[in-house]
Amino acid sequence: MAKDIYETPMLDELENGPWPSFVSGIKRLRDQHPDQRIQGMANSLLGQLEHSYETRKGYWKGGTVSVFGYGGGIIPRFSEVGKAFPESKEFHTLRVQPPAGNYYTTDMLRQLADSWEKWGSGLVTFHGQTGNIMFIGTTTENTQHFFDEINDYGWDLGGAGPCVRTGMSCVGAARCEQSCCNEQAIHRSLLNRFTDDVHRPALPYKFKFKVSGCPNDCMNSIERSDFAIIGTWRDDMKVDQSEVKEFIKAKGRQYVIDNVVTRCPTNCMSLKDDDTLDIDNRNCVRCMHCLNVMNKALSPGDDRGVTVLIGGKRTLKIGDLMGTVVVPFKKLETQEDYDSLVEMGENIIDFWAENGLEHERCGEMIERIGLVNFLEGIGVDVDPHMISSPRQSSYVRMDGWDEEAEKWFQRKLEEKQQAAG
């Protein structure tokens, strides 16, 4: 037991109720942990947190802490009330990159717990909002020791600051029938090409990659990543008509009409008199709704690839932006396919690093310079899949029209020739 325990009447209220309590967890470290250092840190942390609850203010400030050879990856925290709560006056977080899909063995989690207990506070989160394992609370000195220890057995720091950030991927092909791509390969190909940009912040602002295996986009990649990679398919969806009949038998015809057919955003489904489903695949936008409802009967097609959207982000500075389609469809089968995806990442990051203003996300730069200038900068041709509608305003100079139209016809001709082999 720590000698002088801070009273925590407000935090104690968070030990009531049925949901697991983080306050009880920190108290366990304070009261039951064999190491006095951890007891003291937990006690001090609770004291400061109670002070925050009483005064409704935060008391941490940032600073500059990293490990040897890197410039980022640590969230430094120094207490502004360290005199009153000295044992947690340095309380830095290490951001550590998890594997794509957040898989662990219990053995590995235990090994990480052992290392963290040796050097840190004993508090950890799986995972922070950027996707890192957050090892919360250690001193400047122990930051290096903990990193050295876990880095030796395969773990590396994630991003913090204006840099490429830790990526996120969904559960993916490992356990989901909707997955249309190899999230593990995409995630590691991209992230591990940019380790230098993860560890040494030198970009205009943060840059995030997120991978979702299908358009359900469980990683929220369109809304919150600069570079969203989403699995999709371009041939017909697969329909197992006998399973359609089974589904109708179980749920009723009306359920299928009300919850499947009429919910299709492009009205491309029709339920036939013989209880089979007819699908207008040319007009299917791969929204996933019908596949979600009837996942045994309906499945993605076989000609699979990814859609890439660029420029998603949250509020700061100009307001929320969704990502914009920059690659409508891309096969990812051969090494060259993956290399060209990575190359696109390089081109985009290079262009943005050169043209983005300080603290300007990639999507904000696109908003400022226009999508066409961005596409020209990264060497990608315009495509009608990139827009919801053509321009509405006539205020535009178009004296290059004939050349641009010629480029389109030339591209279409080349596509046709390529398709013909």
Added chain:
Amino acid sequence: MSMADMRQPIESGCPDGFQYMHPAMRRNYGLWRYHEHPRPGVLRHVAHGGDEIWTVKAGTQRILDVFTLRKLCEIGDKYADGYVRFTIRSNIEYMVTDPSKVEPLVKALEDAGFIVGGTANSLSMISHTQGWLHCDIPGTDASGVVKAMMDELIDEFKNCNMPNRVHMTTSCCQINCGGQGDIAINVQHTKPPKINHDQVANVCERPSVVARCPVAAIRPALVDGKPSLEVDEKKCICCGACYPPCPPMQINDPEHTKLAIWVGGNHSNARGKPTFQKLVAAGIPNNPPRWPEATAIVKRILQAYKDDARDWERINDWIERIGWPRFFEKTGLPFTKYHVDNWRGARNSLNASTHIRF
């Protein structure tokens, strides 16, 4: 220690995930055929070759102490196969191939105080940020708000009574690290920053603070002979964007830092295109330790959604069908001038039609 003695980092980056996957998942990578949902908190995935894997999902306190982490591992070894993963909302998932392991695993988790659920059309764990526990700019706590709310919403986590899944988030400042959600509870500042002019010159890079302001309300100024910054309080939108690069521009205030509630953020492309969340309630007191006022409004919104939405409608789908006037009517929340957007692109949110429900 001299530089020469320092250990060079191994820049291994993101580790290989396959080494940590359950063998049945490695074996069937990309070969899954369908899944079923036998009960809340449990999923059964079946592969084309006939293999199956059962997943048990449980909610945790997210800020884990090593005792809790070891407890989760112990349960994984004794009742599961030693493989776990975490969802984006910090739920833990255990995977087993033997269906007879499922019920004992569920029981072991529940006996240890974890909450089994969070699958399909339930309310999943609230994804949240660091708050007073660790952030340098928080207007509120995150873990505390979430703990207090999940205590009240626990039945919606354990059961699947919602029309579709409900994703909730909280954020401790307007940067909104918690992200989009069907329901988001976010800090909203209501007064301009209070500036400590003695510190600005020492702590802040003034031009970059000026550049950070979304409405150009900050300008360099000499205050009492010292270089500092001043805020045009008529222009200031109280967003707090100047505070991270310049802590002497204190935006957090025990009284005037409030909570706001936003609804209808939806990441999925299912049915409609992804949507951002919209403001529905504000001026909610930041009231630790249990924030009862915020929870009461969340419960009211959830109840209206549960009563009125059709199967598979997310909150945004539901509101799109019934219209915003009906949403305010059904939830009893006031509609004010603050709900009418005036930021760039705002005209797109105005009704330029005679489409009106009576």
